[in-house]
Amino acid sequence: MLADLCYLGRVDELVARVARKLGYKVVASPKVGKASTVEGVRFIPRIEVRRGSLQEHESGEGVKVLIVESKEDLKSYTRLLGKVDSARVVFDSLGDVSKDFIRRIIGLGAPIEVEFSEVVEKVQSGRPLDYYLLLLRLYARRKIKVYACSGATNPSDMVHPTAMFSLLTVLGLPEELALKAVLKTPAEMVANATH
Amino acid sequence: MLLIELVVAISLVVSLVSLYLGFGSWLKTRKAVAVIKGILNTRSTKMVRPRRRYLVFEIIAVSGSLPHVRKPDIEGALESSCRLLYGVLGYSIIRPTIIYYDESRGVGILSFKHNWRNHVFLLLSLTREVGGVKVVVVPRATTGTRRKAMDYVRRA
Numbered sequence: 001m002l003a004d005l006c007y008l009g010r011v012d013e014l015v016a017r018v019a020r021k022l023g024y025k026v027v028a029s030p031k032v033g034k035a036s037t038v039e040g041v042r043f044i045p046r047i048e049v050r051r052g053s054l055q056e057h058e059s060g061e062g063v064k065v066l067i068v069e070s071k072e073d074l075k076s077y078t079r080l081l082g083k084v085d086s087a088r089v090v091f092d093s094l095g096d097v098s099k100d101f102i103r104r105i106i107g108l109g110a111p112i113e114v115e116f117s118e119v120v121e122k123v124q125s126g127r128p129l130d131y132y133l134l135l136l137r138l139y140a141r142r143k144i145k146v147y148a149c150s151g152a153t154n155p156s157d158m159v160h161p162t163a164m165f166s167l168l169t170v171l172g173l174p175e176e177l178a179l180k181a182v183l184k185t186p187a188e189m190v191a192n193a194t195h
Numbered sequence: 196m197l198l199i200e201l202v203v204a205i206s207l208v209v210s211l212v213s214l215y216l217g218f219g220s221w222l223k224t225r226k227a228v229a230v231i232k233g234i235l236n237t238r239s240t241k242m243v244r245p246r247r248r249y250l251v252f253e254i255i256a257v258s259g260s261l262p263h264v265r266k267p268d269i270e271g272a273l274e275s276s277c278r279l280l281y282g283v284l285g286y287s288i289i290r291p292t293i294i295y296y297d298e299s300r301g302v303g304i305l306s307f308k309h310n311w312r313n314h315v316f317l318l319l320s321l322t323r324e325v326g327g328v329k330v331v332v333v334p335r336a337t338t339g340t341r342r343k344a345m346d347y348v349r350r351a
Contacts (some may be wrong), residue, residue: 014257017255018255018257018331021253021255021331021333022331022333116320120321123280124279124280154257155257155331156257156258156323156324156329156330156331157323158331159320160316160319160320160332160333160334162316162334163316163317163319163320165313165316166312166313166314166316166317166320167317169313170313170314170317
């Protein structure tokens with residue numbers, strides 16, 4: 001079951017048609033309030049939670065993504081276990097990544113999101129990909145789980161799963177792990193998410 | 196009676212020891228085979244002859260209409276994306292060429308070098324605007340011959 005877990009735009013029939021053509025069965029978006037099915041594609045809510053507002057969204061339905069913007073967000077990470085489905089690290093606002101932070105990410109155990117559009121934007125603007133490569137290295141050493149998603153804001157930005165697979169392999173990830181990051185991990189997350 | 200028990204115990208110990216030794220020698224043999232295979236494996240140092248691959252793709256027009264998407268526009272968009280991502284050298288090696296494009300259906304065939312397959316998939320996903328029309332390029336199938344690709348296009 002193919003799933004795009006970070007479509008950030010408004011959801012309508014065109015999005016459903018493009019997603020169906022691209023082979024997606026499930027699309028998660030923050031603009032979706034309640035799970036619904038349009039043209040054979042299931043749209044589920046994507047709940048982006050900050051550390052401070054975690055308790056407000058505790059009973060919410062959908063895929064819960066923890067937005068990590070500072071090192072403090074992963075402080076005493078054991079309290080987060082089982083409360084979030086995945087984590088998204090905003091490296092731009094994070095600054096330097098210390099060993100302690102990496103230890104916390106590993107300890108959190110939740111899959112880390114790698115956004116296709118964000119990586120591509122960095123490549124096209126000539127900015128370094130060091131932190132993404134660090135994540136992928138940790139993933140290749142089986143320390144963390146990683147999944148890829150499009151990060152599209154409109155239908156024309158949506159990408160085929162093979163493109164995400166290609167990006168990960170071009171960045172040096174072994175093919176089996178890249179395939180797992182595109183296919184298996186998102187499917188597991190959808191199965192585990194409450195909706 | 197005691198003698199029989201003793202014999203059974205000795206045979207059990209001997210069989211366990213032989214099992215242990217056998218397992219050890221199997222591990223050693225496996226390691227030796229891996230080393231020999233590694234020596235004989237020259238694939239990484241060999242230059243492989245690049246073969247052409249034919250990718251059947253479909254264009255979905257997100258804004259605007261599909262007939263406005265023309266073959267020269269797609270070629271231009273692919274070339275500029277390819278040069279931006281992989282540079283002049285990458286472009287000359289990959290040489291993505293559109294060998295067939297049906298403007299009414301938005302289905303076409305792109306040929307490229309086989310060892311750049313992943314790069315071409317990435318390239319297609321970054322081609323988002325062709326001739327002023329916002330599009331999504333969907334790779335459908337990859338084949339080794341032009342005839343099979345044409346068959347796929349006819350069936351699609």
